[in-house]
Structure formats: C-alpha cells, structure tokens
Amino acid sequence: MRIEPQSLAFTLLLGLLAAVPYSGIDINLPALTATGVTLGASASDVGLTMSAFMLSLAIAPLIYGPVSDRLGRKPVLAFGLALFVAASVGCALAPSLPVLLLCRFVQGIGAAATATTFAIIRDLFDGDAARGKIANVMVAVNVATVIAPTAGAALLAAAGWQSIYAAQAGIGFMLLMVVMFRFAETATIAPSGRLVPSAVIDSYRRVLTHPVSLPFILVGATGGATVFAYVTGASLYFVGAVGLRPEQYGLIFSACSAAVMGGALLDGQLGRRGASSARMLATGLTLSAAASVALLAMTLAGWMPTALVVTLLMTVALGFGLSLPNVMSATMQRLPEIAGAVSAAAGSIQLTAGAIASGLVAVRFDGRTALSMTAVMAAAALLALVLYLLVARPAERRLESLTIEPGVAIRSPRNS
Template structure:
C-alpha cells in the first residue's frame, strides 16, 4: 500500500532511512573496550572500526548518487538495506580485528544508500520551504538513535556480549527493505533515454563542485560534522577510559548531546517559521560551535576538564549542529534539482570523509589521560566550518540570504 508523501507515516519513513547509518555508529560506542579486550587489541584501535565504517559509507555514495538519478531512489535504497543485513551478520561473527574492519567497510557501504536517499527524496517531492522543514526533521530523527543507542548497546553488552550489538542494524535494515518494497512509489523523475556513462557521471559531479553555493554549503556541513564526530569518538575514550565511567553512565551522557541536536533542529525549524533567515540561523550555529570548542581546549590545556564541563561542551556543540546541518544541507540541495542524487552523494561523501578523518585523529592521538585530542579536533573543524562559510558561501549566499 502506497504511503502518501504528505503523511506522517512518510515522514517517519524518511527518518528511518536517514537514521540507518547511525545504527552502525552509536550502538558500538559503549563496547569499544570490551571489543578490544575480546579481540586482543587496545580500545583506541577499535576506534578504527568507526573510521573504516565511515570511509565505506562515503565511498559508496559516489556510486549510489548517479545510479539513483538514472534508475531511481527505490532500487538503490532496497539494495543498500540488503547489503547492510549481510554485513551486520559478518560484523557479529568477526573472529579478529582485520575481519571486523573489513565487514565494517561493507556495512558502511550498505547503510549509505538508505541514508542518502532520504535527502534526495525530499528534494524530489518538496519545495524549498517544505524541504527545509523536512530536513530539520531528518536531522532531529538522526539523533533519536544516538540518544538511545549507547544505552541499548550497554544493555546488550551486559546481557549478551559485544557481538550482538551489530544485530539491531540488521533488524532496522530488514524493516526498511519491507517498507520501501511495499509502501514507497518512486520519487525521481527518471529520463529513460539517458545513459549512465562515465562521462555523464563525471560531468554531474563537476557541476556540483563548480557551483559556489552548492559546494560551499557542502563544505560547511562537512566540517561541522567533523567537530561532532570528534566528540562522538573522543567522549567514549575520555569518559570510560580516563574518568572510569561505566557504559550505562556513558550512554546517559551521550544521550544528552543527542537530545541537544534534536533541540537545535527543532528550534531551527520554529525560528524559520517566525521569519528568521536561514543564513542567520546557520551563522548562529557556527558561532556556538566555535565558542564551545574553544572553551574545551582552553580548559583541557589548563587541566580543568571536569565531567560537567565536558558534558556541557558536548551539548553546546551538538546544539550548534542542529542549526548548521539543516540549513547547510538545504542550501546545497537547491541549485541543482536535476541531479539531486549526485548532490546528496557529495554531501554525504564529504561529511563522512570529514567525520572519518576527525574520528581517526582523535583515536590515534588519544593520550590515555586527557581530552586533548578531542578538544583540538573539535576546535579545528569548528574553525574550518566558519572559514568555509566566510570565504566560499558568504560571497555567494543567494540561496539562504
């Protein structure tokens, strides 16, 4: 039975599509130490499971984008769900770190398809104002899973061990596969006379890269995501390995930052309805991210990193992302509607590349006794986002003026 695009059920479907990639990230966080112990490697090395997952996700987007523009969003989403199911079983049965990392790459490649299709479907079906509201919902929905996943992961870890932590992704992918197969009608306007040649694919991506507004907003969103992933990876290492908190306690702390992103996205939507320009809301988010990241770095260098301070900074940066991401993503999607899949692919690719790089840097440079790698990465990416806005977006800010 077809789900009407204007219905609440359709909005929920978009949210589930968008959240599938997060099942492969946040459920893992409380189990990093346990996974490392079981596989005979330091906990920081398990941080690489986050990085390779994001690299697999980002690399697959380059394939899914043009394919979805040519053949539609539905078959790509269904294919990604099937790959996610297979890879999740592989992760759960991995006998060693190399095997786990290999399956994590495949899992990331699978979840990439449903995740990016959510944004492309919004651009297919809704005008600019409605699309911005839908994207705000998607950003909020993406953080429902992070809000509960660490706690759920901790419960699964306590009851059944780290391997079963990968099975909720299997269940979510199966549900989406059934919903998309039976309830979704193709949203893309497909030109059956066009061919998916390498030249066409390259030209589409060059069109995205050459459009100042499009690439500018994409870079802002990617850098802001890098700041968020610095605390996603670093907070687990800091709270569990430095402060000695249990996985259940960490799950509650991480949930607070997820609620903050949802709150930022909600406020962004409400303030937009009151007539505040998206560009102003984006600027507010960039300022908040930079201020909070600076505060954490100064406090870390001074040796003042109390639990309450780090939590406050996490919440502040998360709140800022709720303002940045919906407006930057909406701005990126507006100029090139004909190749919305390719634009969405570049959005996802650069976001995951920045996130993977940030996650890897934090894990590699974690010193075992401070939040320095997390704080430094957060400030770097916050400043990078602000720099992209000032140098690339601001001179050509027609879309969100």
Template sequence: MALLGLLAALPTFGIDMILPSLAATAADLGAPGSEVGLAMSVYLLSLGGAPLLLGPLSDRFGRRPAVVWGCTILIVASAGCMMAQSLPQLLAFRVLQGIGASGPGTAAFTLVRDRFQGKEARAKMSFVVLVINVVPMLAPSVGAALLGIGGWRLIYAAPIAAALVLLLVMRFFDEPTPPDPRSCPGPAEVAGVYRRILRNPLFLGNALCNAAMGGAVFAYITGSSLFFIDALGLSPERYGLIFGASSLSVMGGAYLNSHFGRLGVSAGRTIVLGLAVATFVAAILFISALARSFSPVPVVAAMVGVALSFGLISPNAVHAALQPMPEVAGSASAVAILLQTALAAVSSDLVARLFDGRTALSMAGVMLAFSLAAAGIYSGLSHLSERGALTAPPRSTGQSAERETR
C-alpha cells in the same frame, strides 16, 4: 513518514552504536584502543562514498532494488562483524556495512524527490535531515544497553533486526516511477555533473561549512567515549546516559531554528549564532584540557553546545547548498553527504590517534579546529556573497538562495 524515518535511521544508527564497546572490542580482539576507533572511520567513508554510485544505479533499476540489496549486504556484513576474530576482519566487514547501509540512506533522499514537491518536499527533507543527525547521537545509549546484556558482539545484531524489518516493509512498497534504462547517464555525463557541483561556490561553501561542523560533532562523539570510559573509568551504561542526555540538545537546536524562522531571523544569522556558540564552548574545553583538568563539566558543556550549534547550522547550510542546483539536487546531496562523512571520519580518526589516555585534549583540539574551519569557510562565503561573486542560481530560486547565504 515512518518509511522515510526508517530509511534515514538505519545507516546513521550504525555510525555510533559501537562507541561504548570500543574498549571491550579492543580487549577481546587484542588490538590497541586507538586502532579500534578505525571501525567508525571506515564505516563513515564507505557510507559516504557509495551514494556516488548508488544514485545513478537506483535511477536505472529502481528504489526498491537499491534498498533490498543494501539491506542484504548490511545483514551479511553485520553477521561478519559479530563473528570477527581480528581487527582487520572487523574493519573489512564494517566497510561492507557502510556500503550496504548507503542503499536505504540514498533512497531516503531520492524518495522525497520522487514523491513530494514544494513545501511538502521541504518539510519531508527537513525530517530526513533531522533523523540523520539525531539518530547517531542516540545510538550509543542503545549500544551501551546491548553491551551490558550480551557483550560487544550483540551490538551488531541491531542493524540486522532493523534491516529485516525494512525488508518486510519494502514488500509492500510501490515504485514511485518505473525504472527507465535511459535515465542512467554514462560515466562522462556523471563526472560532468559532479564537476559542475564542485565548481559552484554557493554549494561548496555551505556544504563545507556543514561538513566542518559535522567534524566538530564527531570529535566529541569519539572523544567523549575515550574520555569518560577510558580516562575516567565510567561504565558504558553511565556513559550512554550522559551521551544520550547531552546529545538531545541537537533537537533543541532544530527547534530553535524553526522558532527563529517564525520570528523572521534569517538563516544566515542563525548559522553565525551556531558557529559562535560552537567555537566558544570548544575554546573553553581546550583551555580546560591544556590545564590538565579532569572535570567532566566542561566536556559535557562542550557536548551540549556543539550539538545545539549543529542543530542550528546543518538544516540551513544544507538547504542553502542545494538551492542553486534544483535539477541535480540528488547528485548534490550525494556530494554533501560525502563531504560530511569524510570530514567526520578524519575528525574521528584524529581524536582516537591523538588521545593521551588521560584528558580530553585531543577531543578539544580537533573540535576547536573544525569549528574555526567552519567559521572561516562561512565568513569567506559571506564575503563572496557581498561582492556578488557567487554563481547565480536559477531565476525561480535566486532570491531565496541569496537570503540563505547572508
């Protein structure tokens, strides 16, 4: 369990650890604050896109080489970020960081599939999903502490230390199955698998719903830093405390999700509840921002509400997306990750570019737009389910998959 947690945490920690340092980075590199926000976007895009290639490669050469080479690239790229003298240099090394971090991230999913089955596999996958969603919300607090100790460059030492620890652990790791040269499909076969995944409406609807809610989460992740530090003038340390405390609500959402399951509340109803809460708090913040309010109360309320909603929605939506295609669950997971990171990158970039320097309007508008998009996608998915228009999953999982979408 500890190895899975470290594999899942390493790539996701790199997403938001730099949030408290955006203003300091911009000042030191002589770049506009809105453009420094691209350091998050390019990392997300490379982190989400690389698994599409690393998945087949890890099948061919094994899980250990994927993790070892990923950690090596991550260490080199992080050192490059520490020494960057211009924004283009920083962005280039952030792209390499994302590629390197995707090695451990891909292994976290594939090792669950390799080593566990049945209920134990589902429990381990839930743990991986929880780590992936919680760590980015706690990373700014660590980043703020490192910023206060040694400046923005010191923040990039954290992934170096974590990657070195993981390399040490991997020395004692045994491959669950020996690499098989015949297991790596050709480009045409890989493309065919991905076409099949993208044509499945049950997968696509749930994956897009999850990705859109991820976009809403990243709207507040990026926007809260700009609002509290740039607009209100809070110190990075105080912002880290506010962010860390409010983002713990995603764990509250995950706990409520488990509790609702024990009470017999369907996954579909839990998703609808999460969508309603997210849309409501985002709408309240949007109205407040339009009124030129500088109060932090609606901002914190929106942060708590959207994080709580994501904890309710994401585990159920991801599970429902993978249900109809258990034989290609690894490839389907890669597509779901790519969709979520791509929309998160778009959301983060929009918030940074539209920030007016005074209010949370860009954060509120993007958050509301993505929440409404998630609600619309899931509404359409439910409508298709009621009409029986969804592609039928395999017989062994058909009933549970149908329950997940309703």
C-alpha cells in the same frame, strides 16, 4: 497504497532510513569484547569491524548517488537494504574475524544506500519545507544514536552478540518491505540520462565546481569535523584523563545527543515562525565556534570544571543541530536534477573531514588534558564559520540576485 510525502509516516520512514548507518555503528559498541572472546580475537581487533563499516559508508555513496539520479531512488534503496539484510545475517553467522570484517564491509555498502534520504527530500520539498524535513530526520538519527548502545547491551545480555546482527537484519527487512510496497519513486528520470562513467564524472564535476553548493558542502564538512572531534576526544578525556566511569560518560554523550535534537527541533519551530535559514545557520555556527574557542581557552588555562565543560559541549551540539538542516538544504537546493550526486559528495566529504579530525584528536591525545580535542574543535568550528560568512553566504547572495526562484513548498512525486 503508497505513503504520502506530507504524512508523519513518511517522515518516520525517512528518519529510520537515515538512522540505519548510525545505528549500525553504535549498537555494536557494547559487544566488541564478547565478540572477540567467541572469535578468539582481542577487542581492539574486533574494533576493526567499525573501521570496515565506516570505510564502506564513505565510499559507496559516491556510486549510489549518480545511479539514483539515473535509475531512481527506489531501486537503489531496495538493493542497499537487501544487501544490508544479507550481510547482517552473514555477520551473525561469521565463524571468524576475517569473515566478520568482510561481512561488515558489505553491510556498510548496503547501509550507505540510505544516503539517498536527503536526495529524496530535495526531490519532494523546497525551502523551509525541506529544512523542516531535514531537521526531523536529524532528530530520528539522534534518537537512534542514544538508544542503540543500550539496545545493543540488552541484546548482548539476552542472546549474545549474534543477536545484535540478527536484529539489524530484521529491521533492514522491515524497511525493505516498506520501500518495495509503500514507497513511490521521487526522482525525475530523464529519458536521455545514461549511466556511463563520463556522465557520473560530469555530475561530480558540476557539484565540485558549483559556486554555491561546494562552499556549503565545505561548511557542512568542517562543522561535522567539530562534532567528530568531540565524539573521539570526549571519551578519551572524560574516561582516560578525568577518570569518569563509562556509564557516567554515557550520560554526557546522551546529553549532547539530546542537544543536537533540541537544536534541530528549535530550527524547525523558528523556521515555521519566519526565521530565515541564513540567520539560523549563522547563529548555529557562531554558537559552536564560541563554545569551542571557550573550551580551548579553558584547556590552555588549565581550568576545566566538568560541569562547565559538559555545558559547553552541549552548546556546540546545539549549534550543530541548528545549523545542519540549513547547510544541507542550501547544499541540495541548486542542483535538483543531480540531487543524488550532491548528497553523496556532501556525505563523503563530511565523513573524510570527520575521519581526519578524529585521527588528529586520537594521535595527539596526551593522556592528561583535552587539548587535542579542544584545539581541533576550535579550528574546525572557526573554519566553518569563516567559510560561511566569507564564501558560502556571499556566493548565495550573488546567485540570488541573478535568479528568481519559485516559492514552491512541496512537489509531487514523479515516475511513481
């Protein structure tokens, strides 16, 4: 029996799939030093395994997206999860750092297949229904982000760093079984659709020239860059400059993750009560921008009370949680026949923007203040708000004035 798209089980499946890449990063953080001891490498060298994983996460979706549009979401998910399981086993058995780096890169390629989660939502849901599903997926991802480091530390203490990769293999295998036997294909596959380079290039050309999808992709990328700047800069500032203990910073990180979840849940609740996507998106972006600018002003003034800084960071996270479901819904709405390519392009551009923001924060960190973090956050958050108000929203209104869209809340899976 397949899992019904309207069911809680289906929402849980989507959330678990979307959480695979994020948990693959966070669950390994506590084990960098222990892994280095075993493999005869420094913790900073083992940290390259994170870079290898994230590099493949950024690149692989660009292939998976068009493939899933033409062959279906299910075979792409099954292939990616199988690859993730095999690579996780390889990581657990790795005898040296170079082998671990290779396996982590392959593991990221496998995990990247779960980027089709948003395409699956677009296949099945429209409008507020899609927005609600995306919000639920965000909640699941943030729960995984909060739990993963603690789970990794527990596994490390109980059975060594290899058990962390063994656990990832086990989780990947369970998801693979559910996808293989309980998940029905959701994509509409055109008989004439061909998986050839020219078709793939044409899909991305359509995405990157679409008058509505592209502006919303850029809004999502700049909004995401705000969060990447926080993730990189907050640990540098609170631990390196303020002198907080790592466990104290962990509480701050968890509080901000909870704020993202709260924003996503609030968006879902208000959406069900009639709050428009445009209003919630504008509200979320404005909150993030205002809090980021306030942080920058405080940094320049040299007045940074920790409690207020944490409150403003949580406000940025709350705004991100309010805005992201609406950004993704608007991004995916206009090109349903190539939803895989849209999702892949959006994810890759957001990761690229995030990597740039993180790099700027790390390179410009002065060891004393939060200036590199707050400056990048303010610039990215303001750019996101300006792009939405002056480019994305006007383009959306122009297109809405030319077309009348059906108010369909849910579609039936096709080709199942």
